[in-house]
Amino acid sequence: MILIKNVELFNPKSMGKKSILTCFDKISYISKKINFPSNNFPTVEIIDGDDLIAIPGLIDLHIHINGAGGEGGFNNRTPELNLTNLTLNGITTCVGLLGTDGITRNMGGLIAKARALEKEGITTYCWTGCYSVPTRTLTDSVRGDIVLVDKIIGAGEIAVSDHRDSHPSEEDLIHLACETRIGGIISGKCGVLHMHLGDGKKGMTPLFDLIDKSDIPFENLLPTHLNRNSLVSKQALEYLKIGGFIDITTGIKNEGDTAQSAPELYSKILKENISPYHVTMSSDAGGSMPIFDDKGNLTKLTVGLPSTDMESIRECIKMGLSMEESIIPFTSSPAKFLKFEHKGSLLEGYDADLILLDKKLNIHTLISKGRIMVQNYKPVVYGTFENS
Structure with missing residues (x-):
């Protein structure tokens, strides 16, 4: 005691x-x-x-616990995260995932790393899949993974509007969202389709189309990286106003011409009288953060850090937000959205x-x-x- x-x-x-x-x-x-x-x-x-x-301990729903990267070759694969990388930065619950590389990084390795961190002392879950569609799974389907594997709560990060994605069609995304939702219904999990938004020309258009042309509820969709440029940040506000939920990446700073820090976009959202319970924040820790030129060539590569979560809380408070407003996207909001009972x-x-x-x-x-x-x-x- x-x-x-x-x-x-x-x-x-x-x-x-x-x-x-x-x-x-x-x-x-x-x-x-x-x-x-x-x-x-x-x-x-x-x-x-x-x-x-x-x-409350922080819930980071987007973290590459067993490494990611590889956009610049094998020597650019990022390393696994250790236990103290998380605990020293306030993270007591995390959701691990794959990224661009679903070949040299796989679901078996991700689940093994999640179980290792759980044994060492924190709570872990996973998204199944990677950038590509059809995506990588442990069983024969996304639905099967969610229903049969205790650690898996949904699918992600599925890439859209990115030159690294597999350019899924409208039907592909609707089918994947349905598979994820039904897996959640059967298993009692959140069944969320967690989507990576890139710098592509369409921005969040595929997501608006998915909502418009299917019966998938907002509660089963969570786009992320929405502070990466002015297009998706603007679309994120529109999406929130019609009832959507979004995730903001604390590892994205005010870099380049249009990227915004997580506290900056979050503050704008609150000024629009949008509930903080429609917003989560996550670090993208362990993931590579590549910068490409207009021809798709890699020009710079950095790694997401778990320290950006607490840094964002401090920055929110410095900007004048209350402690309650500042910690909701890391605690009670992800706990509620992801159906983590007794967390947050x-x-x-x-x-x-x-x-x-x-x-x-x-x-x-x-x-x-x-x-x-x-x-x-x-x-x-x-x-x-x-x-x-």
Whole structure:
């Protein structure tokens, strides 16, 4: 058991000063004051939270846990992420995925990496597939993967409007969305089709066409990278206004002529009186971030970092957003959208995934599934092959 005493709690709503008791992997009690019998009571680890802020652990729904890349050749394949790459950056739940390369990276390797991180101490899920359509699967279909594999919650990242995609037809996308949705219905999972939006001329047009010409609900579709240029950012606002849900990439900064940072686009969305529960944010960590010229030649290659999630929260607050508004896209919004029960909030009976921040919003302590993973700004639990 862990008792966090007298901490400022955001749920993500502000709840004032509270004490939080965790027991095994759950939050068992939240109150203004918690006392224990003096005799014959199990050992409780006590954390003084007087100068700290408690928020839910971050949910990153788009992260290349077993590496990605390869757009510049085999030497450009990005490495796998280690446990502390995630915990030191506040991530207690992640959804792993493949990207451009569905050949040298495959679903078997992705599932294995997800299970390894789960064993080491965080919660993991996966999207099935990669950029291409027909996409890569473990079973004979996307529907089969979602129904039969516990880790798989939907399909992604399927690429559209990108010179690296397989140019799926309108019928291809509708069929894939239907397969994903039905897999979710049968298995009780979210059944979301998670789509990568590139810099192509059509932007989000394929997504608008999918909505217009099929019966797929908005709740089964989640486009991402929508802050990458002015075209898709503008279309994202239109999509939100008709009821859609979007994911914004924290790893995309104000680079080039039209890219926007995640906090910048999010702030514009809130000013349009759009619910923050229609927005999620994710890092694209571990994924390559290539820059191509107008002829499709690779000119620069960087790697997404998990640190951009917490950096975006700090930037949101610096821009004048409240703590609640700033953390919703990383906590309660993805938990609700992806049907992660008992995640994304600090409530009794919920998973004991939480972050203790200092007044500068640096991570002082991170608890995942009731286990202290980071304490006094340093990891206390390492991945199997990490040097402690």
